[in-house]
Amino acid sequence: MKARIHITLKNGVLDPQGKAIEHALGGLGFAGVDSVRQGKFIEMDLAETDPGKARDAADAMCQRLLANTVIEDYRIDIDE
Amino acid sequence: MKARIHITLKNGVLDPQGKAIEHALGGLGFAGVDSVRQGKFIEMDLAETDPGKARDAADAMCQRLLANTVIEDYRIDIDE
Amino acid sequence: MSAAVIVFPGSNCDRDIQVALAASLGSAPEMVWHGEATLPDVDLIVVPGGFSYGDYLRSGAMAAHSPVMREVVRRANDGVPVLGICNGFQILTETGLLPGVLMRNAGLRFVCRDIHLRVEDNATIFTRGYNKHQVIRIPIAHNEGNYFTDPETLARLEGDGRVAFRYCDPSGAISDAANPNGSLANIAGVLNAAGNVLGMMPHPERLAEAALGGTDGRAMFDGLAEALAKAGAS
Amino acid sequence: MSKITPEITPEIVAEHGLTPKEYDLVLSIMGREPNMTELGIFSVMWSEHCSYKSSKRWLKTLPTTADWVICGPGENAGVIDIGDGQAAIFKMESHNHPSFIEPYQGAATGVGGILRDVFTMGARPIANMNALRFGHPDDPHTRHLVSGVVAGIGGYGNCIGVPTVGGETNFDPSYNGNILVNAMTVGIADQDKIFYSAAAGIGNAVVYVGSKTGRDGIHGATMASAEFDNDSQDKRPTVQVGDPFTEKLLLEACLELMATDMIVAIQDMGAAGLTSSSVEMSSKGGVGIELDIDAIPVREDAMTAYEIMLSESQERMLMVIRPDSEDAARAIFEKWELDFAVIGRVTDTNRLVLTEGGSVVADIPVPPLVENAPEYDRPWIPTPPAGEPSPIEFDMTLVEILKKLMASPDLASRRWIWEQYDHMVMGDTVQRPGGDAAVVRVHGSAKGLAITTDCTPRYCVADPVQGGRQAVAEAWRNLTAVGATPLAITDNMNFGNPERPLIMGQFVGCIEGMAEACLALDFPVVSGNVSLYNETNGSGILPTPAIGGVGIITDAAKSMTIGFKNDGDTIILIGETAGHTGASLLRREIGGKTDGAPPNVDLGAERRNGDFVRGQITQGAVTACHDVSDGGLLVAVAEMALAGDMGAELSTPNTVEWLFGEDQGRYVVTVTDPDALVAAARNAGVNTMVIGKSGGKILTVNGGNSISVMELRGAHESWLPDFMAGK
Ligand SMILES: Nc1ncnc2c1ncn2[C@@H]1O[C@H](COP(=O)(O)OP(=O)(O)O)[C@@H](O)[C@H]1O
Numbered sequence A, B: 001m002k003a004r005i006h007i008t009l010k011n012g013v014l015d016p017q018g019k020a021i022e023h024a025l026g027g028l029g030f031a032g033v034d035s036v037r038q039g040k041f042i043e044m045d046l047a048e049t050d051p052g053k054a055r056d057a058a059d060a061m062c063q064r065l066l067a068n069t070v071i072e073d074y075r076i077d078i079d080e
Numbered sequence C: 001m002s003a004a005v006i007v008f009p010g011s012n013c014d015r016d017i018q019v020a021l022a023a024s025l026g027s028a029p030e031m032v033w034h035g036e037a038t039l040p041d042v043d044l045i046v047v048p049g050g051f052s053y054g055d056y057l058r059s060g061a062m063a064a065h066s067p068v069m070r071e072v073v074r075r076a077n078d079g080v081p082v083l084g085i086c087n088g089f090q091i092l093t094e095t096g097l098l099p100g101v102l103m104r105n106a107g108l109r110f111v112c113r114d115i116h117l118r119v120e121d122n123a124t125i126f127t128r129g130y131n132k133h134q135v136i137r138i139p140i141a142h143n144e145g146n147y148f149t150d151p152e153t154l155a156r157l158e159g160d161g162r163v164a165f166r167y168c169d170p171s172g173a174i175s176d177a178a179n180p181n182g183s184l185a186n187i188a189g190v191l192n193a194a195g196n197v198l199g200m201m202p203h204p205e206r207l208a209e210a211a212l213g214g215t216d217g218r219a220m221f222d223g224l225a226e227a228l229a230k231a232g233a234s
Numbered sequence D: 001m002s003k004i005t006p007e008i009t010p011e012i013v014a015e016h017g018l019t020p021k022e023y024d025l026v027l028s029i030m031g032r033e034p035n036m037t038e039l040g041i042f043s044v045m046w047s048e049h050c051s052y053k054s055s056k057r058w059l060k061t062l063p064t065t066a067d068w069v070i071c072g073p074g075e076n077a078g079v080i081d082i083g084d085g086q087a088a089i090f091k092m093e094s095h096n097h098p099s100f101i102e103p104y105q106g107a108a109t110g111v112g113g114i115l116r117d118v119f120t121m122g123a124r125p126i127a128n129m130n131a132l133r134f135g136h137p138d139d140p141h142t143r144h145l146v147s148g149v150v151a152g153i154g155g156y157g158n159c160i161g162v163p164t165v166g167g168e169t170n171f172d173p174s175y176n177g178n179i180l181v182n183a184m185t186v187g188i189a190d191q192d193k194i195f196y197s198a199a200a201g202i203g204n205a206v207v208y209v210g211s212k213t214g215r216d217g218i219h220g221a222t223m224a225s226a227e228f229d230n231d232s233q234d235k236r237p238t239v240q241v242g243d244p245f246t247e248k249l250l251l252e253a254c255l256e257l258m259a260t261d262m263i264v265a266i267q268d269m270g271a272a273g274l275t276s277s278s279v280e281m282s283s284k285g286g287v288g289i290e291l292d293i294d295a296i297p298v299r300e301d302a303m304t305a306y307e308i309m310l311s312e313s314q315e316r317m318l319m320v321i322r323p324d325s326e327d328a329a330r331a332i333f334e335k336w337e338l339d340f341a342v343i344g345r346v347t348d349t350n351r352l353v354l355t356e357g358g359s360v361v362a363d364i365p366v367p368p369l370v371e372n373a374p375e376y377d378r379p380w381i382p383t384p385p386a387g388e389p390s391p392i393e394f395d396m397t398l399v400e401i402l403k404k405l406m407a408s409p410d411l412a413s414r415r416w417i418w419e420q421y422d423h424m425v426m427g428d429t430v431q432r433p434g435g436d437a438a439v440v441r442v443h444g445s446a447k448g449l450a451i452t453t454d455c456t457p458r459y460c461v462a463d464p465v466q467g468g469r470q471a472v473a474e475a476w477r478n479l480t481a482v483g484a485t486p487l488a489i490t491d492n493m494n495f496g497n498p499e500r501p502l503i504m505g506q507f508v509g510c511i512e513g514m515a516e517a518c519l520a521l522d523f524p525v526v527s528g529n530v531s532l533y534n535e536t537n538g539s540g541i542l543p544t545p546a547i548g549g550v551g552i553i554t555d556a557a558k559s560m561t562i563g564f565k566n567d568g569d570t571i572i573l574i575g576e577t578a579g580h581t582g583a584s585l586l587r588r589e590i591g592g593k594t595d596g597a598p599p600n601v602d603l604g605a606e607r608r609n610g611d612f613v614r615g616q617i618t619q620g621a622v623t624a625c626h627d628v629s630d631g632g633l634l635v636a637v638a639e640m641a642l643a644g645d646m647g648a649e650l651s652t653p654n655t656v657e658w659l660f661g662e663d664q665g666r667y668v669v670t671v672t673d674p675d676a677l678v679a680a681a682r683n684a685g686v687n688t689m690v691i692g693k694s695g696g697k698i699l700t701v702n703g704g705n706s707i708s709v710m711e712l713r714g715a716h717e718s719w720l721p722d723f724m725a726g727k
C-alpha cells in the first residue's frame, strides 16, 4: 500500500521559504496571497498490507527520521 | 480560500532525496519500503472568493514560479 | 591526548579539521567511519562539516542515526568533549545532544564568507583560548545555519550562559546586519548543559593558519589541546 | 521508443541528426541496415558534441606539447607535470543548452560531469572554476537563469566538497537565448597513478559502477548539437538531475580503488553515456567490448537497449579491471553503497556487441565507427576588419565615468556569486575569488596552483584572431600577476552555427589567434571542449573561446595579491599605453557603441612584460600587482584600492583614452623602492611609468577628481545584488 506523508512546520515556527515565495509572488503581480507555508510531501510504497500496521510503521518513520518534531508536524494518509 | 499545492517530480526523473531516504529507512530497520519520492507541499491563503478563479491563480503561480515544470508536476486543491 | 573525527558518507571537512587538530594536538586525530559501532578511547570527538547524506531530507537527519552516533551520544553523556562544526552542529541537534534546529538560511542562499563572532563565554574547554567578548573572524559556509528553538529553550540557554558565540559586526556589536542567516538572537554556537558539547556553524578550522588568511580559529584548538592535556595529567 | 524497430525510415534517420550522406556511410560500415539501437549509437557518436566533425580539423592546429605536458588532448582531461612526482589534471566543459532549459540542474550536472572527467584519471579534484555568459540584464529570463545557474554550481560543488575558487561572468544580449555555462575542474594525482581509458586484456571484466541508469537525457548529446528554436522551451527534453552526494561517494570509492592496482582502464559516462564510454575504451585499446544489457543496473522498468545505451544518467563510470580482482573491487563499492556490476568482457573482435536475453541486439565494428566518423571542412569567411573607431561622446568627469564603469554589469563585483560557492573547503585556498587568479595549495606542500578563466567575447567578435590571442594572453597575464609560472590551458570553444561561413570563420580565426599566443607564451592546450550551434532563431552568440589557465607557484603563501598594502607605496604602470578604445568597455558603457578593432596583442611585449613582473614578484620587490584589462588603467587601480581598502593619488596623462583605454600587456604594481624596479625594467627592455602613490581612503586622479573608496565600493558591490533582488 501507499503512504502519503505531509510534513509541515509547526505554527509559530518562522518559514523563510514560505516568506520568500510570498514575496516573489507579490513581485510577479499576484495579489491577495497570504500565509504561504512550504512543507514536504513524501510518498512511498509499503509491502505491509494491513492499513493499521502500515500507519504505525509510517508513524514510526516520521518520529525517528522523516520529521523533526521540534519544529515540524506530520500527517499520514494510507492508501490501499 | 486556501490553496494546497503538491509539487512532485515527474515520473522517470531521478529523485536523489527519495533514494537516500529509502536507503536510510532500510538502515533503520524499516523493511518493505519502496519507491520513496519526496516532493513539496505549499499552502497559502487567497483573498479570491471564487473557487474557479482561485484555481486559475494558483495554476498560474505554479507555472510561473512554484513548480519547475521541466521536471515537476503539480496538483492544486482549493479549499473553501 | 587523542581525538577522533567521525566520517559520514558526504562529510567533506573531515580532512580540514584533521589537519587543524593535528597542528594543535601534536598528533593526527583518528578518522572513524560512521558505520563503526565502537569508538576508540579518545579525549575529544569531532563531528565535522560537510554534507552527510547530501543534506537530503534535512541536514544532519540521516547521519544522526549512524551506528557510531549512539556511541558518540553515550560518550558525550559520560563527559567526553564533543565538538560539532557546521554539519556536525546540525547532526548534534538531530541526535538531541544539543537543543534547537538549524533551519534554512533566511536569505535562502548558501553563504560562504568570513564573519565576526563574539565569544560569549571563555570559561569552556572550547573557548578558553579566547577572552570573554573577544571578537574573532572565522568563515561560515552553509545553507542551513539559521538557529531556531522555542522561547523556553532560548531562555534557558541564555540564562545558563550556554550561548557560546554570536554573530556580530567587527566592533562586536550584535545586530541584524551582522546576522548572516537569520539565527535567533544571532546565535552561532551553543553548549549542552554540562558544557562538554559544543555545536557551532562557523568553521574555525578554516582560519587556523596564516597562509590561509587568518589564525583566529587556531586559538580554539590550542585551547582545547591545553585543556585536554591538563585533564589527562590530573 | 519501442524495442528494435526493423524499419529505419529517412525520417528516423533525420530525427537522429544524421544526414542522408552520413547514413549511407553507416550502411557501408555495417554492410546492412542498422537496427534502432545501432542507429542510436551512430547518431550520438557522430553528433557534433562527440565527433567534433566541424572543429577537429582546426583543433589539430593548436600547440599541445611542452616538456611539462604529460598528456595532451585526447583523454578525459589534460595532464601536466607540477614537480615532485605530481601532476595537475584539468579540463573545462560546457553545459550550455541544458542550463538554459533547466538552469539549476543543467549547471549542477555540468559541474558533476567535469569533476568525473578529472577523477576518472586518478586525480583528486582540488578546485572548480566556472565561466558564465548570460543575456542582457534587461532580458526577462536573465535573472532567473543567473539565480538557477549559480545555485546549481554551488549546490553540486559545495555538496561534493570541492572548492569553487573562481570564474568569470559576462552579460551580453547575444546570449539571451543561449547562455554559456562552462565548468572547469583541476585535480592532483601522482604521476605514477594516472589512469587512462584504453581497454586491454582479452577476457577482462567490464564493470559498471555508480548510480543506476534511468531514462535521463536521452538524446542529450544530439540536443547539445542542435540549434534552438522557439519550440525548444516546450519540447522539454528529459533533463538530468544531479546527485552530488552519490558523486561524492563515487569519487571516494574510485580513489580508493585507484590506490590498488586493480584497474586496467576507466572512463566516466558523460555525454552519450554508456555508448561513448564503451566505444572510447574499446577504440583506444584496439579491442572489442561485449556488454550484457540485462546486467546493467537500471532504475526504471522496461528500459530498452536503445534507451540504456543512450541514457545520460549521471554519476556513473565504466571500468575494465584485472582478472581476479572482482571481489575486492566490489567490496570497495559496496562499502560506499554504490552499484557495482560486471556487465561485459573485453574481446578480441574490435566490435561493440550488445546482448539481451541471450541474443545479439547490436553489433558494430568499432574502428570505422570512430575513424570514419564524418569530418567536415566547413566553408568559412574571415570577419571583415573593423574600421577606425568613431569618436565617443560623453558629458561626465573621469570619476563619474569610473564609478559608472565599476557598477556596470561586466565589471561589478561578483561577490553575490562566489559567496554562494564554498571556496574554502579542503583547506588549501590561499587566494579566494576576487583576485587575478585563484591560488590553491597542493595539499601537504608549500607549492600552489594558480587558476584562472578568461575570454573577452567583444574582442573576439570584432576580430576573432586578435580575440583568440587576447583570451590566451589574458589568462597568462592573470597567472603571472599572482606570481605564478603559467603552464598550460584548457579551452571551451563556444560558437554559433558552424554551417554559416561567418561563424565558422570566427572559429577559425579564434583558433589561429589562440595558437599564436600559446606558442609565443609556451602555454600549450592540454584539453578542451567545443560547443557549437549556440544560436536562437538564426542569431548566434558572440564567439567565446573561454580559456582556463593553470600555473604553478613554488610558495603559495607568497603569491601576490591585488590590494594596495601600504600608505606611501609607489604605483607603477608596466607596459605601453596608447589609449586604445576600440571595442572597449568605455565605448560600450559610456559611449553606447561597440565599434572599432580590439587592442592589438603584441605577444613579444606580453611575454617580456610578464616575465619581468613575475621576476620582480618572486624577488619580493612588489607589494601588490594587478593586470590591466577590461576598463583600462583607472579601473585596475580602483580594483586595487577596493581590495586593499586604501586610496591612491594618481598623476597621469589626463585623457579618457589614456585612463580607460584597453591596451594589452600591462600591469599595475606597487613597490616600496621605485628606483630599483624602474632600473630593472629598463635593463629588461620593459616600459614603466610611475603614476602615483597608494594611501588614505580616497582615490584622487590628477589633482581635481576624487572619489572615496567607500563610495566606489558602494557602486561596485551593489549592482549584482540589486539586480538579483529585482531592484
Ligand atoms: N577545443 C579543444 N581544444 C583542445 N582539445 C579539445 C578541444 N575540444 C575537445 N578537446 C579534446 O578532445 C577530447 C574529447 O573531448 P570531450 O568529448 O569533450 O571529452 P569527454 O568525452 O570527456 O566529454 C578531450 O581530450 C578534449 O580535451
Ligand SMILES: [Mg+2]
Binding pocket: D075, D076, D116, D117, D268, D270
Ligand atoms: Mg570524459
